[in-house]
Amino acid sequence: MQEQKGENQDSQHDELGIKIRSNDNPYLPADIQKKLLQPRRLSSYFIVLIESGSITYNIDSQDFTLTDGHLLFAMPNQFFTPPAKTDDLKYFKVLFDENTLALLPQQYPFLVNPLNAQTIALDNAAKERVIKVFGILNQILYVDRHETDTEIILAYLNSLLSELNSAYFKNKESANILNANLSKFIEFKLVVETHLAEQPSINAIAEKLALTTNSLYRIVKEYAGTSPKDYFINRLMAEAQRKLRYSNTSIKELAYELGFNDPDYFSRLFKKSTGKSASEFLPRQDLSGK
Numbered sequence: 074m075q076e077q078k079g080e081n082q083d084s085q086h087d088e089l090g091i092k093i094r095s096n097d098n099p100y101l102p103a104d105i106q107k108k109l110l111q112p113r114r115l116s117s118y119f120i121v122l123i124e125s126g127s128i129t130y131n132i133d134s135q136d137f138t139l140t141d142g143h144l145l146f147a148m149p150n151q152f153f154t155p156p157a158k159t160d161d162l163k164y165f166k167v168l169f170d171e172n173t174l175a176l177l178p179q180q181y182p183f184l185v186n187p188l189n190a191q192t193i194a195l196d197n198a199a200k201e202r203v204i205k206v207f208g209i210l211n212q213i214l215y216v217d218r219h220e221t222d223t224e225i226i227l228a229y230l231n232s233l234l235s236e237l238n239s240a241y242f243k244n245k246e247s248a249n250i251l252n253a254n255l256s257k258f259i260e261f262k263l264v265v266e267t268h269l270a271e272q273p274s275i276n277a278i279a280e281k282l283a284l285t286t287n288s289l290y291r292i293v294k295e296y297a298g299t300s301p302k303d304y305f306i307n308r309l310m311a312e313a314q315r316k317l318r319y320s321n322t323s324i325k326e327l328a329y330e331l332g333f334n335d336p337d338y339f340s341r342l343f344k345k346s347t348g349k350s351a352s353e354f355l356p357r358q359d360l361s362g363k
Contacts, residue, residue, distance in 0.1 A: 089223055090117065090170035091230065093214045095207070096163055112154045112319055117168040118184060119147040120237070122195075124204060126162035130154070133311065134318070137192055142200045144193045144237065148184065152315050165207035169230065176227055181234045183241035185259045187296055193240050206233045257282055258296040261289065265308055272309075272332040275301045310346040313339075317354035324351045 112131075121130070123139045130137045131154035132147050139145055147153055149171065174184075183193075195203060210229050213221045260282050264273075273281075278301065279289040286301075293301045309331055316322050322330065328339035343351045 089176075089226060090173040091214065091226065092168045093207075093211050094164075094166040095211050095215075097211060098215045112152055114315075114319070115147055115149050115151050115153050117149060117170045118174065119153065119166070119168050120233075121145050121164060121166045122203060122207060124163035124165070124200075126159060126164070128156050128159045128162055128164075130156055132191065133315065139192070142195045142197070144195060144203070144240075146184065146186075146191055146193070146237070148186065152319055165204070165211065167207070167210060167230075167233070173227075173230070177231045177234070179231070179235075181238045182255070182259055183238045184234075185262055187255060187259050187262065188241070189297060190241075193237060195240055199236065199240050203233065203236055206236065254292045254295060257284060257289075258292050261293060261301070265305055269309060269312060270330065270332045272305075275305070306342070306346060310343060313343060313351070314347065314354050317351055327351075 121139070122144045123141060125141050127138065127140045130139065130145055132145075133152050137145050174181075206229055210226070210233065213226055213229065261278065264278055264281060275289065276286055279286045282289065284292070289301050293299065293304055297304050299307070313327060313331060316327050316330070317324070324340060325336045328336035331339070333339040340351055343349075347354075
């Protein structure tokens with residue numbers, strides 16, 4: 074009966090683009106949802122909080138091991154490999170799309186991952202508050218799904234994201250999210266994501282952000298530890314690895330797709346940046362069998 078409830082839940086609040094999962098309403102059994110255990114590109118924001126237990130997620134080929142009070146968030150277009158079920162795990166997960174995010178009354182800089190960290194370790198007080206909000210969202214979206222107004226759902230989602238945004242920046246020099254340099258770095262990351270395949274020059278990006286190239290270099294170096302050019306190249310190569318590993322795109326096609334006029338130059342740059350040839354990232358035959 075619980076599995077049936079889970080299916081019904083998916084059809085609710087579709088216009089809002091939000092779903093929640095927990096021990097009360099887990100995904101369907103793995104044999105039914107086998108395809109969901111395969112690597113896939115996220116279309117929504119994904120947040121999981123571990124109340125107790127331990128589990129390892131894989132995002133963009135990087136493992137994240139979570140234990141009590143740890144939270145992981147992932148963003149649209151990242152490649153996500155769900156973990157196998159872990160015994161004695163207590164958790165909450167929420168997924169919401171860009172349209173839902175746009176309905177909220179403020180922005181949440183942590184969702185752009187400005188400090189290059191996708192995990193948050195909550196202190197005990199914050200953990201308890203976040204668990205309570207997750208519990209209320211779970212009640213609203215799963216138990217009372219026929220009765221709750223959209224505005225109430227958005228209010229609690231706003232409360233959750235505000236709490237996580239505060240925890241993300243806590244005890245860091247850049248804790249003030251209105252810090253001008255941090256705001257510019259977030260803008261830089263958004264420009265990179267939006268115009269990745271166009272490969273704009275660093276001068277063009279600086280001009281778009283109303284910065285000198287020296288100021289842009291200083292800001293990106295402060296928050297990413299690298300130059301704007303190297304950041305852009307690293308982001309391009311990360312996208313190339315995703316597409317090579319999880320799609321049927323050929324190396325030549327991918328080079329053109331990412332804005333390279335010369336596939337051979339792309340291959341050389343890829344090898345220089347990753348230490349491996351592009352062909353080594355092509356899907357292996359046993360990928361779907363795991």
